[in-house]
Amino acid sequence: MTSDATPDLMPGxxxxxxxxxxxxxxxxxxxTGNPSSMRPLAEAFAAAGFSVSLPRLPGHGTTVEDxxxxxxxxxSAAAEAAYAELAARxxxxxxxxxxxxxxxxxxxxxxxxxxxGLVLINPLADGEEPGIQGLVAALTDTAEPLVPGIGSDIxxxxxxxxxYELTPVAPLLSLHGALADLRGRLASISCxxxxxxxxxxxxxxxxxxxxxxSSVTGPVERVTLERSFHVATLDHDAGLIEHRAVEFxxxxx
Numbered sequence: 001m002t003s004d005a006t007p008d009l010m011p012g013x014x015x016x017x018x019x020x021x022x023x024x025x026x027x028x029x030x031x032t033g034n035p036s037s038m039r040p041l042a043e044a045f046a047a048a049g050f051s052v053s054l055p056r057l058p059g060h061g062t063t064v065e066d067x068x069x070x071x072x073x074x075x076s077a078a079a080e081a082a083y084a085e086l087a088a089r090x091x092x093x094x095x096x097x098x099x100x101x102x103x104x105x106x107x108x109x110x111x112x113x114x115x116x117g118l119v120l121i122n123p124l125a126d127g128e129e130p131g132i133q134g135l136v137a138a139l140t141d142t143a144e145p146l147v148p149g150i151g152s153d154i155x156x157x158x159x160x161x162x163x164y165e166l167t168p169v170a171p172l173l174s175l176h177g178a179l180a181d182l183r184g185r186l187a188s189i190s191c192x193x194x195x196x197x198x199x200x201x202x203x204x205x206x207x208x209x210x211x212x213x214s215s216v217t218g219p220v221e222r223v224t225l226e227r228s229f230h231v232a233t234l235d236h237d238a239g240l241i242e243h244r245a246v247e248f249x250x251x252x253x
Contacts, residue, residue, distance in 0.1 A: 025042075032060065095109065124175070199225075
């Protein structure tokens, strides 16, 4: 089922849900992206019989101007609301996220110990990584509200993410500001984690995945996405991600 009455909605950027078993999966997209980057994974969960919710985060999937006033509090509130809605109709819920969607997935897990499991794809978690620190310093010094985009980091020829071509600076700084608090709470996550990361990621350094693996206290299953860049759900390893994520969810269910 899809529903979104936004006039400027990009093709494929609408939210998506599917009713299935008492086990639900909340699927969260990344910064400046939209549900289309996670739709294949969401549909794989649905095809396996799970109930699925794939929301569109505030400011995403329309125009970059719509994103300019949004901040971490807006996206985290939307993720919280989507989780609450899915949890109300399911006996157990897993959460899956790409990039900032992974940040939100981790954030939800620190607030909801009842979450049954996490699927993290190139998650952003390490705000102290030198590359991130350098980017933040450069953005803090700029007076421009928009800088070149970070979307569609994909190795597969012909595969394109429908992300914004420009990156809004203030929202990105807001996202970075949430990472320090999150880092201090990672040890509270004790549910099983499936962590999928690309060594050749030009957006989020693999150090973020390393931080997650060394900080959470639950069991971590790691998968290396050798052939994919950052948006791995649309890249060479998309099939591997879907297979391992569904298998992981089935074991938990």
